Amino acid sequence: MEFNQREPIYSQIINDIKIKFINGTYHLGQEIPSRRELAKRLGVNPNTIQRAYKEMEDMNLIVTVRGQGSFMTSDQEMLESLRENVLFDAVSQSIEMLRSFGKEDNEILDIIKKYLERGKLQ
Structure with missing residues (x-):
């Protein structure tokens, strides 16, 4: 993923996950990468991923189940x-x-x- 300088990285990560959800890369209820895994894959600070995931949880876009991971919403x-x-x-x-x-x-x-x-x- 290429990041631009115009908007915060966490916001760009949220937008990327939204697009992947919309285009079918991620499906309803599908597990998404862990915070640590995504931070490593993207080469960003884990706190940046934490912020993105927290905002997506607040939007009800993802659900995090302690000990199991984070999942895309199941809400069609x-x-x-x-x-x-x-x-x-x-x-x-x-x-x-x-x-x-x-x-x-x-x-x-x-x-x-x-x-x-x-x-x-x-």
Whole structure:
């Protein structure tokens, strides 16, 4: 995993785990790497991983069972909500970027339609 300098490492780790959950790398109820294992794998301080896991527990994204490990949530609704939020954020960022280029909403819709139609032709 490559870390950027713009946001805290723990936040980037949370986002990476969210994406892995959304794209099916991690499944509902699946055990995830231990804090120590992930810290070693990523080459970061174990306290950074601890903070990321604590925040994910607070979000109910993961559950930690003492002596057994940490597991992705088993809540299907949580997964669907997470997917929807991530997709909404991606669309929102794209639209805001196009607006910063001076595009109006109707122009943005035309751009999206053209993009989707081009994809059908390939």
